Amino acid sequence: MSSSRKSTTRQAHRSQKNLPSAERELRSGSKHRTHPPLWNRIFSVWYRHVRVYSKNLISNGFPPFLEPLIFLAGIGLGLGNYIEQMKGFPYLQFLSSGLLVSTAMFTAAFECSFGTFIRLEFDKVYDGMLSAPITANNLLIGEMLWAGTKGFFFTIPVMIVVSSFRILPVGRVMLAPVVGFLTGTMFAAFSLFVTSFVKTINHFNFYFTGFISPMFFFSGIVFPVDNLPSFIRPLAELLPLTHPVRISRSVCLNTVSLPLFFTDLLYIAVFTFFFGLFAVKRLKRRLIN
Amino acid sequence: MSEAIIRAKNVNKTYGRVKAVKNLNFEVPPATCFGFLGPNGAGKTTVMKILYGKANPDRTHDTEISVFGYDPRYEELQIKTLSGVVPQEDNLDSELNVIQNLKIFGRFYQITGKTAQQRIDYLLNFMELSEKKKAKIRELSGGMKRRLIIARALLNNPRLLILDEPTTGLDPQVRQLIWDKLRNLKKEGVSILLTTHYMEEAFQLSDSIIIMHKGEKILEGNPRELLKRHIEPHVLEVIDKTSVEKLERFAPDGNFRKEESRERILYYSRSVSLLQKMAEELAAGEYYLRQVNLEDLFLKATGRELNELQ
Missing domain, CATH: 3.30.70.980 (YebC, transcriptional regulation domain)
Structure with missing residues (x-):
């Protein structure tokens, strides 16, 4: 809020003293008459998503349990038999430490592309929400936090699977949901940015086949990026997923290098901030038009 | 007569090449029903949206808009705290039931717990939906959905109710019921702003109407007097x-x-x-x-x- 606007609001408050009593009561009488604070505005967006999502908890929440199992069984046990070690670790360990964050990416990317588009264009959910005292900014920040939360919770099933099969040490895997949250918000910001350009829902196919799926393979989950040809390596370093994967892996396998850890964290923060900002700026024009 | 609650001066809105609203001026006195009539594309919905900050008017220097003394361009939150909005399209959460829809919306106003429960019971009773408390949204008829959206707009006890085509596509019984409820609300001191292309609706409810055409105000006044004067x-x-x-x-x-x-x-x-x-x-x-x-x-x-x- 600019300072000039602040002062006009202050003036408005001061001038309320001179208003007729009915009008004064109307403006600030009961405790609900001042608009809800920022935390409540963002929280209620988040809360709406939680409630709607958890309505179908079984069908929504079961696949994330199965997916890592299938992947670990198929790739880890099958392919893993032929690969003795990857970067000095058993392949199953190497793979699981990366898989911990990929589910967070997928869920956030889906939520803030298809999900957001449906809420925006088909179900008109946002039109309803924006008739309540929240701003478009509040709404979009709530979306990102919700996708981050999904990233957090979707990491838990993977965490349970890899720790119950004793693939990774329980104590270290416990940190994975936090990385899941960061991955979730990061891909929420980027997916909202992509959504802001999308006119028909089919365009998301390009996003998923052209960007999200290749990223799964070139961000160090299934094989280390440092083994890629030298001309592809910088590209892999640019990919957003590479960084949370490295954080997750270094924490799980106890190979943390602090400078690299903080560089990755910084990348995630800067990426989320800027794409979040662009996404909010662009989508706001579609929400308030 | 007491001071106007809505004041709009020289409001313009352009979408691409289309001028949706042209130099619109109007004032709404408190506790009245003010109707906007016009064919589709006349700019009625755009005016409603501008008033609660869902659309931005063109940046012309002499535009002045005030709702309860607040400018929707900068103080949409205050306006939306004092107003209830019934948008043209149904946008209830179809995954949830009637009560859950209202409870989740109550959160936006910080109405929770027992207060929420009491308010919801009252509103469901008021809109004659008490029996449908636990019903899924898919099981509701068009008329019930509309009534539920109106109930949702009334959660925060608004001083102003903005309704965009509240009865379009509804059967006569439900329309009559909604009209009765709106009249009740007006008696309680709630100001009502509505758009419609049902003449009957405008005539039945409105103290004042504006007839819009291609973004412009063509006629304004009390419906009975307009008839007397102009036809x-x-x-x-x-x-x-x-x-x-x-x-x-x-x-x-x-x-x-x-x-x-x-x-x-x-x-x-x-x-x-x-x-x-x-x-x-x-x-x-x-x-x-x-x-x-x-x-x-x-x-x-x-x-x-x-x-x-x-």
């Missing part, structure tokens, strides 16, 4: 153009106004006896003699041709 009180509708020949001898008299509308001819006049005389020339099924209504005025003001959005 003849009686009309003879001749259903088949070909039977008009029988009426030609009345033409030199000229005490009527003739309007053509595709297959029909309408004779508007101040003298009901003249129209009766004309009607005697026609066979029973060929005409319809009646008092004018808002629809006649509306068509006179906005023209009978369809625009590209209709």
